[in-house]
Amino acid sequence: MKLGVLSADRPLVWMLPLIAMLVAFTIIPLFYNIWLSFHEYAPFKRRLEFVGWENWRLLFSDVRMWEALWTTMFYFGVVLTVELVLGMAIALLLDAEEFGFGVLRTVLTMTLVVPPAIVGMMFLLIEDPEFGVLTFVLDSLGILDKSTPILATGSTALWGVMLADIWQWTPFMVLIFLAGLRSLPPEPYEAAMLDGASPVMTFRRITLPLMSKVIAVAVLIRGIDVFRMFDYVFVMTSGGPGTSTYTLSLYSWQQTFSFIKWGYGATLSLFTLVIILVIANLFIWLAKVRW
């Protein structure tokens, strides 16, 4: 069959649509963003003006940026650790073939189809100072009382937001880990039993090493996601109280769309991208993830 330009030895032709999309929606915006970071919007003149390195100088001396970075890092660390450990624990439990576990595994996927903004709203209600379930429970247990609303108190607001994230995304970890656990070969486990290894020992010496690639990929995907988290804080606290729950993405959003600083917003988002790239590559290198 003659295909002319569509023959298999002209791969470029086939890839053209994809390349066009990539260029239009990723490459051009990226370069535009870089270009934008050297400019700033002048509201009265209603146009962008070249400002050189001014935005970058501003960024490094911006106390609020450093605060947001720290908040983001802290959120990143806690949420990722909890989701990782909890996800693995639940996955190990659900890996057993007990009655009803199949249903449970299906139920787990349900949190993943809810839009994060809606989950934020749900948790806003759950943590409501007046009628929130969590407030009630913590109040009854004497851990927190109604005078310190979870989301309106500087020391607890971020934890309140983390809760939503953990609720929604732990099942994601569970699903990935379950898929990993189910693909493990059964033979080493049989050998380990005969060698007398306890379940803990078996997990530590056999399951974990075998799962390391899966864990690394899960952490990487979730880590990048967590780092640019926006929805929950936007819906639940809008960065408050004060600036205590401003993450990098929320802060970029505020600078860009509330303060109409297109250039500085672009600089902040570029900076976020750089940090994500650095952390991700550091991790890939450390965990020896092969692509």
Add this chain to the structure above:
Amino acid sequence: MATVEYHKVGKSFGPVEVLHNLSLDIERGSFVVLLGASGCGKTTLLRMTAGLETISAGEIKIDGKVVNNVHPRDRDIAMVFQNYALYPTMKVRDNIGFSLEVAKKSKAEINQRVEEAAKVLNLSELLDRKPSELSGGQRQRVAMGRAMVRDAKVFLFDEPLSNLDAKLRAHMRVEIRQLHDRLKATTVYVTHDQIEAMTMADKIVLMKDGNIVQEGSPDDLYDRPNCRYVAEFIGTPQINFLSGEIISDGGQAQFRADGTDLPLVEGYAAHAGRKVTCGVRPNDVRVDPDGHIKGRLQIAEKTGADIQFHLDIDGSEFVAVAPRATFAPVGEEIAFSMSAEKMHIFDEASGERIEV
């Protein structure tokens, strides 16, 4: 050191029954070899002994205690798996030493025992590799090593030498036997290799389709196979069968096939008229111009120490072994004789041995 008893053991995988009502006693410290065609249930029996498969019927006792519901961890059994079952992420060193690590032995002791085993197994060079970096035979030796450092009550070997070359196999055969003599551990050993079975076993158990056909010493099975199947399975080259009937010629029992009359030991006269199959081992005949077994030579195969004659006796194939200096041209008729005591007589219909 322990006894292992199987009492009416059965195993089904869903609707498929692979072991039927199997009973067997294994004495303390004995070396039992399981033989049988592929798929007859040897691995299944070992795995049930180790606790890796549930027991569908009957019971298994170790040291007189029913272990049907005892966890594999608590059975104190070492096993070499047919598929090796190595720990893929551990180095050879840790693979072999894992059971010792579990038993909380000191680093020094683990090291020493691992290196000892590695030396016997020719693995010293490979201790720091991962299983994925080893050849099949090397992996199999690691699997052996894992069992060798154990000090278990019962050792189960599932074709542990199948992937080794002849020289290494001969060496390992001796090592395993010595290990057994040193530890006096009860051992169940699965193999397809006749030489392994004959040289190592205190007792051979021959299985067929999930049943035990015969159990006994290697000599028992070789000299007095209780049915045609056993006679065929044990001994290389394979036994020859001639079908015919027993006749009594003036009180003297004879086996009569087309054109061949072979004298039998006395007792068979009582079975005159019975249709039987006569088993003749290729090693039990000798070239003799006055012999009663006559056949036309098809091929002569030199096997090193001796020569195998493939003969045509009235259309059926017959193999005879002769010293290698024997010469005969292809197409020639050769005659063999054999002593009556060496003939195995089986009932033609049932295949059972006819004892006298």
